[in-house]
Amino acid sequence: MQFARRAILTLVAAAALIAGRGPSAAAAPELSVVATTGMIADAAREVGGDLVEVRALMGPGVDPHAYRQTRSDIVAASRADLVLWHGLYLEAQLEDFLLDLAARRPVVAVAEGLPRDVLIAHDDYADAKDPHVWMDPALWQQVVRRLRDALIEVHPEGEATFRANAERYIAELRELEGYAANVLASVPPDNRVLLTSHDAFNYFGAAYGFEVIGIQGISTESEAGLKRIAELVDLLVARDIGAVFVETSVSDRNIRALIEGAAAAGHAVEIGGELYSDAMGEPGTYEGTYIGMIDHNATTIARALGGTAPARGMADRLN
Template sequence: MRAITRLFQTCALAGIAAFLTAPLAAQERLNVVATTGMIADTARAIGGDLVEMRALMGPGIDPHAFRQTRTDIVALAQADLVLWNGLFLEAQMEEFLLELGEDGHVVAVAETLPQDRLLAHEDYEGRFDPHVWMDPTLWADVTVTIRDALIAADPEGADTFTANAEAYLAKLEQLESYSRDVLSSVPETARVLLSAHDAFGYFGAAYGFEVVGIQGVSTASEAGLGRIAEMVNMLVDREIDAVFVETSVSDRNIRALIEGAAAQGHEVVIGGELFSDAMGADGTYEGTYIGMIDSNVTTIARALGGSAPELGLKGTLTQ
C-alpha cells in the first residue's frame, strides 16, 4: 500500500507539471479519465466540448486482466474526474482505484445500480456480473450516473450535461427498441448464444436468450478439457450450428469446440465476431457504445436464423 501511495505522489507531481504546460483550452475543459471505452464514449457524448476525455483501455483490451501503467497513473492523478465500471471488472486495478477515490472524484458507475437488477458472479462469491453495458436499459441508468458525476465535478456545465444526456438517452431508447425487434425474429429454439466467456448474461436476461460461456464471467477463469468436452457434447446433442468469437478474448477455445464437434460429425460455424469487453476501432461506428451493441445484435440475429436490416440500426439514429 505504501508503495502505491509513493508512486501516486510521484505521479501526482508529474501530473501538476503536465497541467502547467498544457494549452489553455485543454485546462479550461474538465479532465476526465475512464477505464473502459464504453464509459468513455458515453461520458464524451454527455460532456461534449466541456470535457477532455481519455480512455485507459482501447479496442481489444481485456479489462479483467488490465493493469495500469505508470503513464495511466499520471493520467488518473491529474484527472478532475475518474470513471470506472466497478463490480470487479477492473480486477487488477481495484485496490488502486479505491485508494484514489479517498482523495478525489472517483465514481464506480455500475455500482450505483440496484443490486436486485444485477446478476450473480459465478466466479467470485458475493460479487456481481460486471457486464451491465450488454443491456441498454441498464446502461441508461449508468448514463444518468455519469451525467450526475460530471455535474458534481463541474456544476457550471450542468445545463449542457443535462441536455446532452437527454439526447443520448433518446438514442439508447432507439437502440433498445431496435434490439428487441430484431432479436425477436430469431426462432425461439435457436436462441442460444455460445461465446468465449460469459459476458452476455445481461443480454440474455433482457432478450430471452440462453447464454453459455466457455470461460466464466471473468476471463481469469480457465476452461479445462472437461469443460471443452462438455460444450462439444452440448453442441452436438442440441444441434447448435453457430458459435461466436469475441474481439477481446482469444478464439482458441472456440476453435477447439468447432473441431470437437466436427470429429463427431456435426458442423458448427463461427456466427460472427462480437464486442464483449471492448468496443471496435477508434473512429469507427463500432468504436462507439451504440455501434458495438448494434453490431452485436445484428450479428447474433442473422447468425441464429433471424433477420436484420442491411445496415443495422446505423443511419436511422436521430442526430
C-alpha cells in the first residue's frame, strides 16, 4: 500500500513538472477541467460553456466504484486547472490519488457539500452515505451549483458566464424533474417496485415513491450470493413482480439468474429495459447527457411497469 502511494506521488510530481514546461495558462483559450464521471463532466460542459475544455476519466459502461487511475489519468489531472470528483466514497479506488493531488492542484468533491440530512445511509459502511445522488434531479441541481462555484473560484473572470449557464441548465433540470414526476406517477402503486443489479436507485425511489431492491449493495464491489438470489426469487413470485431491470455499467449475470430462478418456480419475469446507473450513454448521443440519461430511465421504468410515457421521452429524442 505504501509502495503504491509513493508511486502515485512520484507520477503526480513528474506530471506537474511536465505541466510546468508546457504553454502558459494565459496562452490557453480554455480552462482545462478533468472530471471523474460522465455526469460531472456533462454538468461542467453545460456550466463552463466555451470557457472550458472538459475530459471525463470514466466513459460509458465504466463502474466508478472499481475504477483505478491510469498513467494518462494522472498526467491529465495533474495538468488540469481544475479536477472535479464526486466524493461520498463513489470513486473508492481513486481517493488516495485525488486527496494527494489536492495538495498541488484545485480538486473539488462536488457532492460532499450536500446537506447530510438529504443523504441516504450507506448499506456497507456505517459512517458513509449512498453516493448515487444524481438519480434525483433536485439533488443534482445542488451539485451543479457547487460545480459552478468551483469554476468561479479558479476562473473568476468567467463568473458572469458560469452563473448564466448554470441558471439555464438548472431550469432544464427542473423541467426534467417535472417530467419524471409526471410519468412515474402514472405507474400503478402496486407496480412501483424497481429491482435492479445494485442499489443505485435509492434516491430515485425516495424522490418518486418507488420501492428499490438491488441484488448487490450500493457498491458493485459486493457480491450477491446464492442465498440472496433465492430470497429475491421468492420475492418476485410472492409479489407477482413481472419486470426487472439491467444496468449498463453492471454485469447482467445476477439478473439472468433471477429470471431463470423465477421461471423454475413457474413465474414469468421479463427484463423491463436497460437503465443507466453509474455511467451515461455513448458520447454524442442524447442518452450520453445527464438529461438524456434520466429521461431514458424515467421513461423506460414508467412504460415497463404499467405507466404512461411517450416512447421517445420528454424531448422526443430517445432512441
